[in-house]
Amino acid sequence: MIDLHTHSIFSDGVLIPSELVRRAEYKGLKAIGITDHGDSSNIDFIIPRIVALATELNSVLNIKVLPGIEITHVPPPLIADTVKKARILGAKIVVVHGETLVEPVADGTNAAGLDANIDILAHPGLITEQEALKAKEKGIFLEISARKGHCLSNGHVAKLAKKTGAKLLINTDAHEPGDLIDKNMAKRIVCGAGLNEKDFEIMQANAALFL
Numbered sequence: 001m002i003d004l005h006t007h008s009i010f011s012d013g014v015l016i017p018s019e020l021v022r023r024a025e026y027k028g029l030k031a032i033g034i035t036d037h038g039d040s041s042n043i044d045f046i047i048p049r050i051v052a053l054a055t056e057l058n059s060v061l062n063i064k065v066l067p068g069i070e071i072t073h074v075p076p077p078l079i080a081d082t083v084k085k086a087r088i089l090g091a092k093i094v095v096v097h098g099e100t101l102v103e104p105v106a107d108g109t110n111a112a113g114l115d116a117n118i119d120i121l122a123h124p125g126l127i128t129e130q131e132a133l134k135a136k137e138k139g140i141f142l143e144i145s146a147r148k149g150h151c152l153s154n155g156h157v158a159k160l161a162k163k164t165g166a167k168l169l170i171n172t173d174a175h176e177p178g179d180l181i182d183k184n185m186a187k188r189i190v191c192g193a194g195l196n197e198k199d200f201e202i203m204q205a206n207a208a209l210f211l
C-alpha cells in the first residue's frame, strides 16, 4: 500500500513525522507522502524540514518517505505561484486541497489547481467533467479519499474518472494514527466508490510512479 497524502504536526496532524512514518511502516505501507497544509506563509518552513527528514529516513528504512505539501485554502489566483515556490523548495508531491463538500473551499480552486503544475487534486468534491478531462490531459491524479467527509463525493469522482480517463489514487489524508489504513481497507474503500479490485491495483501502480 502506498499513501501519498498525510499530515503531521507541521500542520494539523497529531504525530511528528518520524512517528507517522513508523506507524505507516508498521501498517505495512511501502511508501508514504507527508503533505502538510501549506500556504506562502509556511511552505519555506515545512518543506525543507520534511525533505531533510525524508533523506535521513530513506537511508535507513525500507518504507520510502516522499516529501510533499498540500496547498490549502490559498485563493485560486495565488495557487500557481505557491505551487512554483513549493517545487523550488523541493516538494516531490504537490497536492491541492480541492473543493471538498465539507469545507468552504473557494470556488475555482479545483480549476486553478488543474491549471498549475500539481500532482494530485485531493478530494475534488463535485468536480466537473471538463475539469476531469483537464486532469487527464495534464496527467494530474484525482483522489479517492479515505477521510470522513472528504469521502462523500468518492462515487462522483470515480464515475467521472471512468468517463474521462482521468487517473485516480487512493489516499488516507491521515491526521492521526487511526486514520492510516492497510491495503485491504483501501481496496474496500475503492470498491465502495463503485470501482473494483483491478481499479485498486491500477491506482496503486499510479502511486508507485512517485517512487
Ligand SMILES: [Zn+2]
Residues within 6 Å of the ligand: 070, 096, 097, 098, 122, 123, 173
Ligand atoms: Zn485536503
Ligand SMILES: [Zn+2]
Residues within 6 Å of the ligand: 005, 006, 007, 070, 122, 173
Ligand atoms: Zn490533507
